[in-house]
Amino acid sequence: MLEVHRIHRARIRNHTQVADSLDRHGWSASKLWNVANYHSRQVWEETGEIPDHADLKDELKTHSKYKGLHSQSSQRVLEELAEAFNSWYGKRTSDDRANPPGYRKKNYYDDHGRRVHEEHPRSTVTWKQNGIRHDTKNNRVRLSKGANHKEHPKAWEYILVEYETRPGVTVENLQQVRAVYDTAKGRWELHLVCKDEIETPTAPGTETAGVDLGICNFAAVAYSTENADLYPGNRLKQDGYYFPKEIAKCDDSGGERATRLHKKWSERRTHFFHSLAKHIVERCVEKGVGRINVGALTGVREDEDGASKNWGRHGNLDLHGWAFDRFTNILTYKAKVEGIDVVEVSERDTSKTCCVCGRADDSQRVERGLYVCETCDAAFNADVNGAENIRLDINQSNSESSASLDEDRSTGWLAQPAVFLHDLSRGFQPRTAVVDCKP
Numbered sequence: 001m002l003e004v005h006r007i008h009r010a011r012i013r014n015h016t017q018v019a020d021s022l023d024r025h026g027w028s029a030s031k032l033w034n035v036a037n038y039h040s041r042q043v044w045e046e047t048g049e050i051p052d053h054a055d056l057k058d059e060l061k062t063h064s065k066y067k068g069l070h071s072q073s074s075q076r077v078l079e080e081l082a083e084a085f086n087s088w089y090g091k092r093t094s095d096d097r098a099n100p101p102g103y104r105k106k107n108y109y110d111d112h113g114r115r116v117h118e119e120h121p122r123s124t125v126t127w128k129q130n131g132i133r134h135d136t137k138n139n140r141v142r143l144s145k146g147a148n149h150k151e152h153p154k155a156w157e158y159i160l161v162e163y164e165t166r167p168g169v170t171v172e173n174l175q176q177v178r179a180v181y182d183t184a185k186g187r188w189e190l191h192l193v194c195k196d197e198i199e200t201p202t203a204p205g206t207e208t209a210g211v212d213l214g215i216c217n218f219a220a221v222a223y224s225t226e227n228a229d230l231y232p233g234n235r236l237k238q239d240g241y242y243f244p245k246e247i248a249k250c251d252d253s254g255g256e257r258a259t260r261l262h263k264k265w266s267e268r269r270t271h272f273f274h275s276l277a278k279h280i281v282e283r284c285v286e287k288g289v290g291r292i293n294v295g296a297l298t299g300v301r302e303d304e305d306g307a308s309k310n311w312g313r314h315g316n317l318d319l320h321g322w323a324f325d326r327f328t329n330i331l332t333y334k335a336k337v338e339g340i341d342v343v344e345v346s347e348r349d350t351s352k353t354c355c356v357c358g359r360a361d362d363s364q365r366v367e368r369g370l371y372v373c374e375t376c377d378a379a380f381n382a383d384v385n386g387a388e389n390i391r392l393d394i395n396q397s398n399s400e401s402s403a404s405l406d407e408d409r410s411t412g413w414l415a416q417p418a419v420f421l422h423d424l425s426r427g428f429q430p431r432t433a434v435v436d437c438k439p
Contacts, residue, residue, distance in 0.1 A: 010163035026122030028068025030104035053082035067147040070131040122181040201339035205288020210391025220383035228417035295347035350389035380414030
């Protein structure tokens with residue numbers, strides 16, 4: 001049996017009755033975030049180290065703000081903060097625009113120019129299994145209140161939420177409930193995380209595909225059937241330049257507009273990753289692929305001494321916004337559902353080795369997208385060459401011979417891969433040639 005998790009979005013039917021309680025818990029999550037953020041900054045200034053989520057839990061579990069949520073919900077807030085600090089820590093030396101996680105607050109200036117503090121924004125609140133009681137017959141969930149919001153700290157009090165999902169969705173084996181505030185609609189909604197067990201599917205074939213992840217071309221995929229696909233990352237790069245500039249224009253980095261921009265940016269990036277992974281898996285099913293080799297990029301941001309690489313201002317923005325690990329996780333999940341194994345293999349020398357004759361030379365990559373071999377005179381797309389070497393897993397002794405392509409195989413597909421561009425509404429579509437209609 002294969003275990004998968006699905007997220008169902010649900011509308012709250014009794015929103016009027018539960019909105020105030022959800023507001024209080026959303027504000028409590030923001031207050032706890034701020035307390036933990038302040039503590040983390042103090043530790044950083046004193047020791048030069050950032051406390052992890054376990055340290056934060058030990059330090060703050062007796063704090064009054066910790067009791068504003070169910071214990072597991074408070075733990076989730078601290079985990080999110082620790083993840084945000086780790087992300088900033090990896091970017092801080094190479095990206096001059098990288099800032100540590102901000103405080104969750106809303107401020108404004110009055111007519112006299114004085115800074116006025118308003119209420120905290122409504123943060124997402126996550127309830128795990130110990131804080132949930134699910135009534136499957138009536139589509140209701142009971143969400144445990146934080147001790148600070150009960151009439152008595154030890155009283156059994158909860159928020160009873162009635163939900164409605166889209167037609168045809170059955171909510172079973174509920175693992176988590178996330179209350180998310182939609183600022184555009186001015187109301188809360190639920191994200192229901194369910195665990196499903198499905199029969200382990202049979203692999204669609206025995207062939208192997210290779211995936212080379214990059215920046216200009218986010219992914220290049222090579223198949224053993226003499227086919228290759230390219231997926232440009234233009235959409236991600238455009239968003240990566242646009243949204244930080246718009247966020248920088250905001251008066252308050254934690255304000256409503258900045259928060260909305262961050263959310264939209266994250267949603268577009270997530271949509272791109274899921275669309276790409278889905279398209280690659282569908283292509284693999286068509287071609288009878290049972291295994292996908294993905295280049296292991298662990299440590300790509302650091303040099304041999306462990307220091308962050310400096311690729312220049314724009315290069316650092318691209319490199320540190322390159323969420324290859326997150327995409328690999330999504331691809332692995334979607335491939336498993338189709339019975340396809342995803343294996344991370346070494347990327348060493350795959351970009352500079354000719355997949356036709358096996359010669360390795362840095363100078364053979366003469367242009368960003370062009371690879372020319374001086375030994376066999378082959379010329380082809382550089383990213384496809386890397387994907388083919390990853391497919392063959394050239395760093396393994398039991399892989400195919402160094403002269404990786406059989407003599408009777410053509411090399412035309414290495415030079416002319418299919419190119420798929422991302423469309424926000426239709427996913428990945430083949431790039432069509434531009435026809436000149438001038439007389």
